[in-house]
Amino acid sequence: MADRKKPQGSDFIYDARHELAGMLEEGLSHPSTKPVLAYGALGAVAAVVLPFVGVPLGFAAGAGYKFYKRLRPD
Template sequence: MTDPQRPNDTGDFVTDARLELSGMLRDGLDHPSTRPVLVWGALGAVAGAALPFVSVGLGLAAGAGYKFYKRVRPD
């Protein structure tokens, strides 16, 4: 069964991630995935600044990467 919220779900992670990223780049903040990914990236950066041995950049990448993955593969 296809999810109406995810019309481009092909079942292949790489293809789905590429389509999601191209949609985010094309639509900017109007895309439904852009804001949550940016928010989680900011939260990761704050956590990275607060934790020892973790940099802000690593925290940002981890937070944004996690949310992007959960947007592509929600289950």
């Protein structure tokens, strides 16, 4: 897949799609899977403290944040 050319204007979507595909194929052996799950768990724990945020939303927010930071670290 590395030989495919990136479509212009959709760099983030392209990168996210390929990173997610790699995470799904390789499971826990992929370098992004464990940090994303760890931040999801931290988000879920933080959501327990906040009365207006549910645990699934906290998990999604934590995992989404770390996934974004894995793609765009700066």
